[in-house]
Amino acid sequence: MFYIYCPYCEEYREEEEFHPKGEAHIARPEDPDNCTDEEWGDYLFFRKNPRGVHHELWVHAAGCRKFFNVTRDTQSYRIYESYKIGEQPSVSA
Amino acid sequence: MQKYSGFGLLKHALSHHENWQRVWRNPKPKPRYDVIIVGGGGHGLATAYYLASVHGITNVAVLEKGYLGGGNTGRNTTIVRSNYLWDESAHLYEHALKLWEGLSQELNYNVMFSQRGVLNLGHTLQDMRDIQRRVSANRLNGIDSEVLDTQQVQELVPVMDCSPNARYPILGSSWQPRAGVARHDAVAWGYARAADALGVDMLQQCEVTDLLVEDGTVTGVETRQHGTIKAGKVGCVVAGNSGVLAKMAGFRLPIESHPLQALVSEPIKPVLDTVVMSNQVHGYISQSDKGDLVIGAGIDGYNGYGQRGSYPTIEHTVQAIVEMFPIFSRVRMNRQWGGIVDTCPDACPIISATPVENLFFNCGWGTGGFKATPGSGHVFAETLARGEASELAKPFSMFRFHDGALIDEHGAAGVAH
Ligand SMILES: Cc1cc2nc3c(=O)[nH]c(=O)nc-3n(C[C@H](O)[C@H](O)[C@H](O)COP(=O)(O)OP(=O)(O)OC[C@H]3O[C@@H](n4cnc5c(N)ncnc54)[C@H](O)[C@@H]3O)c2cc1C
Ligand SMILES: [Zn+2]
Numbered sequence: 001m002f003y004i005y006c007p008y009c010e011e012y013r014e015e016e017e018f019h020p021k022g023e024a025h026i027a028r029p030e031d032p033d034n035c036t037d038e039e040w041g042d043y044l045f046f047r048k049n050p051r052g053v054h055h056e057l058w059v060h061a062a063g064c065r066k067f068f069n070v071t072r073d074t075q076s077y078r079i080y081e082s083y084k085i086g087e088q089p090s091v092s093a
Numbered sequence: 094m095q096k097y098s099g100f101g102l103l104k105h106a107l108s109h110h111e112n113w114q115r116v117w118r119n120p121k122p123k124p125r126y127d128v129i130i131v132g133g134g135g136h137g138l139a140t141a142y143y144l145a146s147v148h149g150i151t152n153v154a155v156l157e158k159g160y161l162g163g164g165n166t167g168r169n170t171t172i173v174r175s176n177y178l179w180d181e182s183a184h185l186y187e188h189a190l191k192l193w194e195g196l197s198q199e200l201n202y203n204v205m206f207s208q209r210g211v212l213n214l215g216h217t218l219q220d221m222r223d224i225q226r227r228v229s230a231n232r233l234n235g236i237d238s239e240v241l242d243t244q245q246v247q248e249l250v251p252v253m254d255c256s257p258n259a260r261y262p263i264l265g266s267s268w269q270p271r272a273g274v275a276r277h278d279a280v281a282w283g284y285a286r287a288a289d290a291l292g293v294d295m296l297q298q299c300e301v302t303d304l305l306v307e308d309g310t311v312t313g314v315e316t317r318q319h320g321t322i323k324a325g326k327v328g329c330v331v332a333g334n335s336g337v338l339a340k341m342a343g344f345r346l347p348i349e350s351h352p353l354q355a356l357v358s359e360p361i362k363p364v365l366d367t368v369v370m371s372n373q374v375h376g377y378i379s380q381s382d383k384g385d386l387v388i389g390a391g392i393d394g395y396n397g398y399g400q401r402g403s404y405p406t407i408e409h410t411v412q413a414i415v416e417m418f419p420i421f422s423r424v425r426m427n428r429q430w431g432g433i434v435d436t437c438p439d440a441c442p443i444i445s446a447t448p449v450e451n452l453f454f455n456c457g458w459g460t461g462g463f464k465a466t467p468g469s470g471h472v473f474a475e476t477l478a479r480g481e482a483s484e485l486a487k488p489f490s491m492f493r494f495h496d497g498a499l500i501d502e503h504g505a506a507g508v509a510h
Contacts, residue, residue: 001403001404001405020394020395020396022349022396023349037496040495041494044438044494045347045494046347046494047336047346047347048345049336049345049346049348049349049350051336051337051398054396056396072395074350074397075399
């Protein structure tokens with residue numbers, strides 16, 4: 001059971017208040033009209049899916065309903081940090 | 094290979110069952126193989142078996158970091174069916190189902206394939222429309238499939254709450270009589286034994302730590318225990334670890350790894366002689382030959398490689414089962430475990446060439462690949478032997494996520510199974 005810190009509520013809450021939303025920091029293509037199919041496919045579907053440190057999006061669904069980022073190890077399940085959208089992680093693989 | 098038979102059993106009884114041959118050898122790795130299969134789950138083992146038996150390619154090794162069948166193969170709830178919506182997947186799963194039907198004979202190993210039928214329940218009008226559509230599509234593809242009403246469902250499963258008072262009343266179901274369950278370990282062991290007899294090396298406790306690529310072509314693998322092993326072709330069949338292997342070769346996959354869990358109860362007397370699945374309340378259940386209820390859950394939504402599931406998911410699953418079967422409310426659960434499933438955005442597998450020459454991947458089976466084990470191995474062996482996708486495998490290229498030809502099976506694969 002995760003105990004997750006919401007950087008907006010500034011509180012630790014139980015996992016069930018949150019929904020995971022997958023890999024974080026996936027930037028929408030700058031010039032969508034001129035993307036190749038390959039670039040669109042990469043953006044939409046291809047993921048790092050690391051075994052280890054993962055930067056991921058969560059939403060505080062049953063709380064403030066804001067999206068934020070979490071750095072978490074996908075093998076040990078240790079959570080390193082939560083940080084707001086637009087901020088950069090301090091822990092990386 | 095020592096052939097198993099009733100007579101053999103009697104004969105070995107005379108020597109107190111002390112002289113049975115080893116089921117497979119424990120060979121030393123050769124420096125080079127024509128084909129290396131990474132991953133000794135059901136799919137990898139089936140691939141090796143068909144490479145040897147159908148294509149005569151016997152200089153093959155299966156490299157498994159743990160023990161054979163110790164991944165999702167030995168952790169799944171063993172539901173086998175082929176009632177998928179789209180032609181591409183229906184053909185693939187039906188190909189597998191046909192192979193299941195003769196598998197125990199072919200392998201001379203009892204995989205305990207039991208065609209006890211599978212119900213996919215509908216609880217809303219939209220469920221029923223989807224079921225009708227899927228059943229019609231199945232029938233056009235020559236797959237046995239029927240729509241049942243509430244009354245017929247109740248007759249098949251007397252202990253299920255089919256009353257209109259249920260919180261999510263059962264309005265009907267799809268029914269595939271040829272579907273059922275099989276013994277998961279036996280499938281791995283049966284394929285391993287048959288492949289070994291044809292000369293394939295099973296290398297257990299042999300973890301691949303790197304894929305060797307020269308000028309865009311794979312030339313072998315680096316292993317933790319046995320150093321470098323060269324190969325003509327490499328086939329990766331590592332389920333939840335596919336992303337890890339792809340990274341070794343320098344590309345990404347449209348796959349994310351999630352924990353999926355299951356649980357079994359204490360053994361009880363026979364009470365459920367078919368398989369019940371519900372997308373809507375999200376649970377699925379059957380009863381094993383030992384008598385335990387085998388219950389499957391949904392995936393945990395986050396990426397994870399720890400082979401365990403979360404507590405909230407157990408709670409939701411058990412709620413769903415008790416909702417459908419109030420009679421089971423006081424059955425005690427014995428064991429719970431998790432596997433790491435390789436989910437793909439369109440809920441269909443990837444059987445494919447890759448950006449690296451002579452390197453092939455068979456993955457993305459996610460929550461529902463056990464049923465496909467024989468078919469997956471069969472088409473992947475052909476793909477490896479020919480060096481290009483077999484007819485049935487063609488639609489499942491990883492490059493469909495670039496050209497957009499996705500095969501959306503979220504409906505038929507809706508509940509993890
Ligand atoms: C709880 C649960 C319930 C399920 N229920 C059903 C069901 O009812 N019906 C159904 O059809 N499907 C079901 N599935 C899905 C099904 O189990 C899988 O799709 C299928 O078994 C995958 O088989 P596989 O051989 O590809 O993978 P696995 O059996 O996972 O084999 C992959 C192997 O690769 C090995 N490996 C990984 N990395 C390396 C490495 N670097 N070097 C060497 N070896 C490596 C692993 O140790 C593993 O043994 C379920 C899965 C789970 C977890
Ligand atoms: Zn919050």
